[in-house]
Amino acid sequence: MYCPVDRFDTRSPSMPTTWRLWVILGLVMFLSGCATLAPNPPQDQSNICEIFREQPSWYDYARDSQEKWGTPIATQISFIQQESSFRSHVRPDRKRYLGFIPGPRPSSARGYAQAQDPVWGEYRDQAGSTFARRTHMKHATDFIGWYNSRTRAQTGISLSNPEHLYYAYHEGAGGYQRGTYRNKSHVLRSGSQVAARANRYQTQLNSCEAEFQCRRFYQVGPFCRR
DSSP: OOOGGGGGOTTOTTSOHHHHHHHHHHHHHHHHHHHHHSOOOOSOTTOHHHHHHHOHHHHHHHHHHHHHHOOOHHHHHHHHHHHHTTOTTOOOOOOEETTTEEOOOSOOOBTTTTBOHHHHHHHHHHTSOTTOOTTSHHHHHHHHHHHHHHHHHHHOOOTTOHHHHHHHHHHHHHHHHHTGGGGOHHHHHHHHHHHHHHHHHHHHHHHHGGGTTTOSTTOOGGGOOO
């Protein structure tokens, strides 16, 4: 059977040695680059200082989102911990038929912020970009900021009220206004957890935020954000 891929087999003696080396090097660099896009979840998720010490760029992303949309850094990170435990590619478990036959997933939620397809499409159209990915923390924090800003405009919930912001995040603005969260014990429990964690994160961040501000060589004088 003829297979076109055989023409590009790097083991072919007709391919110059230098070219083969470049192909191998390119593959190694590509795979290494992919690995950096999905860091392991932080070891200590109870402490925002330790989270940012492991992933200092996450502070930058959350800070940018806070300045753009208004949701505090601690609230953004609390949302992400609740939704995905900082797992970049997590998705809802599939339903199982007869205990072992995989069925459909209960929703299209995906990534750090567990954003579903319809609302992610709205975000990309209105505030993000065609290249925004749910598996990248930069876009996840920006999405949460955008969503909560929209929630405030639609419902009047303060951006300093993480518990009710989470209820609206889970139920949508319409569901929140109808009070659908009140009859869902798991949503009430999650909202309470998000609020408690956001408050704890904020206290922790107050003690360590200076570590992550102006840490780059070019962040001096007017380029230093405090």
